[in-house]
Amino acid sequence: MHLSILVSACAVVSVQSFTVAPSVHRRPSPFSLSSAPSLNNQQEFQETSEVTNKKSWKDDGFVFGLSDSGLQRPKGKVAMTVVDGDSLETKPYQVVLVLSTLFGHAAFFMNAMMGIWAQQNYQLGPAALQTTSLTLASWVLADLGSGILHWSVDNYGNGRTPIMGGIIAAFQGHHSAPWTITQRGFCNNVYKLCLPFGLAPVTLLTWLGAGPQTILFATTFCVLEILSQEFHKWSHMLGSETPGWVNRLQALGLTVSRKTHGLHHLAPYEGNYSIISGVTNRILDQTGFFRRLEHLIYRWNGVEANAWKLDAELKERTLRGDYSLRKG
Ligand SMILES: *[C@@H]1O[C@H](CO)[C@@H](O)[C@H](O)[C@H]1NC(C)=O
Ligand SMILES: [Zn+2]
Numbered sequence: 001m002h003l004s005i006l007v008s009a010c011a012v013v014s015v016q017s018f019t020v021a022p023s024v025h026r027r028p029s030p031f032s033l034s035s036a037p038s039l040n041n042q043q044e045f046q047e048t049s050e051v052t053n054k055k056s057w058k059d060d061g062f063v064f065g066l067s068d069s070g071l072q073r074p075k076g077k078v079a080m081t082v083v084d085g086d087s088l089e090t091k092p093y094q095v096v097l098v099l100s101t102l103f104g105h106a107a108f109f110m111n112a113m114m115g116i117w118a119q120q121n122y123q124l125g126p127a128a129l130q131t132t133s134l135t136l137a138s139w140v141l142a143d144l145g146s147g148i149l150h151w152s153v154d155n156y157g158n159g160r161t162p163i164m165g166g167i168i169a170a171f172q173g174h175h176s177a178p179w180t181i182t183q184r185g186f187c188n189n190v191y192k193l194c195l196p197f198g199l200a201p202v203t204l205l206t207w208l209g210a211g212p213q214t215i216l217f218a219t220t221f222c223v224l225e226i227l228s229q230e231f232h233k234w235s236h237m238l239g240s241e242t243p244g245w246v247n248r249l250q251a252l253g254l255t256v257s258r259k260t261h262g263l264h265h266l267a268p269y270e271g272n273y274s275i276i277s278g279v280t281n282r283i284l285d286q287t288g289f290f291r292r293l294e295h296l297i298y299r300w301n302g303v304e305a306n307a308w309k310l311d312a313e314l315k316e317r318t319l320r321g322d323y324s325l326r327k328g
């Protein structure tokens with residue numbers, strides 16, 4: 001079970017690396033007027049023609065935050081959407097998708113809880129203990145999963161990558177406009193994650209004959225991955241802007257703290273990727289986990305992580321096999 005989640009996380013990463021690999025080699029040109037004919041939006045076309053060296057987030061090799069990306073990080077708390085077609089307005093389809101996904105997961109969770117209760121011969125104590133420990137274990141593994149997912153979408157792929165494109169553009173664009181997320185309503189903020197973490201994986205597990213423990217673990221994992229964007233949003237808000245219960249969750253360490261996530265937002269965005277509780281950040285960063293993966297991917301298909309493009313020294317150190325945290 002734990003293995004299957006890790007395997008699927010790795011699959012996401014490898015699929016992305018595969019899809020980026022050919023394009024990086026194909027079009028090294030820093031100017032990308034070649035993308036103009038494919039634009040179907042008149043306004044976009046005009047913008048592109050006006051500023052000839054302005055890149056689009058759909059271009060191959062585009063990295064938010066590189067000096068020629070044409071997208072400067074605004075000063076102060078400015079909300080702006082940097083990805084075409086994105087909007088801060090909550091649409092009815094987003095509400096339907098999010099509510100049906102969460103209700104479905106709740107049904108799976110309740111059903112699994114009843115299953116565990118029955119297995120324990122309807123003794124409340126052991127059933128509650130098992131349910132609680134599985135939920136907490138899933139909380140920790142989901143944090144690890146959120147870190148790996150966040151690292152992979154920050155560093156690889158772009159808005160055109162199959163399946164993950166929307167999530168990739170949203171995550172990478174977030175570095176250019178970090179306050180935009182605080183203006184999003186709940187459903188607008190989390191709906192994109194309902195696709196990979198919707199009911200399909202738990203339905204498949206049920207169909208494969210998984211027991212109630214596995215289902216409870218998996219459904220908690222998926223719900224937390226969906227909620228990770230909301231936890232992330234809270235970490236960008238002031239204590240006075242979030243309700244008291246949110247501040248208590250953060251203080252308990254159940255959701256990622258403002259301080260920890262703030263440290264992710266320093267270019268080249270190379271650490272503190274986990275955004276559920278943040279409990280796995282220290283071990284992931286101190287072991288050089290992501291530098292090792294980036295080095296492996298580079299040796300395998302020549303694709304460089306975005307963090308390397310933003311920080312030549314980080315790239316040079318990683319290529320030397322020095323995976324330690326930046327000094328000083
Ligand atoms: C991550 O956050 C910790 C503090 O929680 C900080 O000491 C560390 O430098 C950060 N690491 C990176 C790579 O941003
Ligand atoms: Zn990021």
Ligand SMILES: [Zn+2]
Nearest residue numbers: 174178232261
């Ligand atoms: Zn953030």
